[in-house]
Ligand SMILES: Nc1ncnc2c1ncn2[C@@H]1O[C@H](COP(=O)(O)OP(=O)(O)OP(=O)(O)O)[C@@H](O)[C@H]1O
């Protein structure tokens with residue numbers, strides 16, 4: 001079995017609930033390994049280096065790109081985000097089910113470099129609910145929310161590029177379905 005079939009990518013518009021689903025999965029399914037990305041974004045209150053992200057400055061991010069240490073990377077709403085390559089490859093080589101929570105541009109890069117990976121699109125129940133969740137989170141000023149919603153329109157239009165869509169009405173239900181998809185793709 002190609003080891004990359006153990007890789008699942010979760011993408012979807014900003015505010016749909018990806019991090020919430022990942023946090024629930026971390027709690028309920030510790031057998032799944034969740035990649036920790038590097039970002040140039042500043043930490044939100046409560047975010048810890050090495051837990052939600054590795055926080056880096058532009059110089060360090062440039063170095064990671066140049067040295068080929070990122071499996072994929074993208075600029076999203078004014079910040080850069082990337083997946084450290086080595087930890088992912090090590091987990092896949094060891095047969096560990098592995099999940100990346102990344103944006104559409106990153107998902108496209110993974111599709112090219114690892115075509116056996118399973119790409120899952122997380123969709124909101126409605127566009128109005130997406131806006132409500134993103135604004136309700138209260139972590140970004142209005143201009144950044146607007147940028148993220150603009151990117152969200154592009155992400156929603158790309159849903160067909162993904163293998164499966166899950167609608168995030170209930171976090172527990174999405175986790176349940178995601179785990180089932182991860183099990184079936186790697187069996
Ligand atoms: N099923 C759900 N029902 C209602 N609210 C939800 C649901 N899932 C997530 N939320 C809420 O929506 C908001 C956005 O969720 P979250 O931060 O997980 O989104 P995200 O997709 O990771 O966003 P980003 O891409 O900007 O990081 C949060 O306040 C979260 O509590």
Ligand SMILES: Nc1nc2c(ncn2[C@@H]2O[C@H](COP(=O)(O)O)[C@@H](O)[C@H]2O)c(=O)[nH]1
Pocket residue numbers: 011012013014018037038041072073074076081082083101102103104105106107
């Ligand atoms: N291409 C990548 N996108 C990533 C990565 N890590 C996170 N993300 C995506 O960025 C946006 C914004 O995240 P936020 O934490 O600032 O709200 C969101 O869509 C994430 O999925 C990555 O390594 N590569």
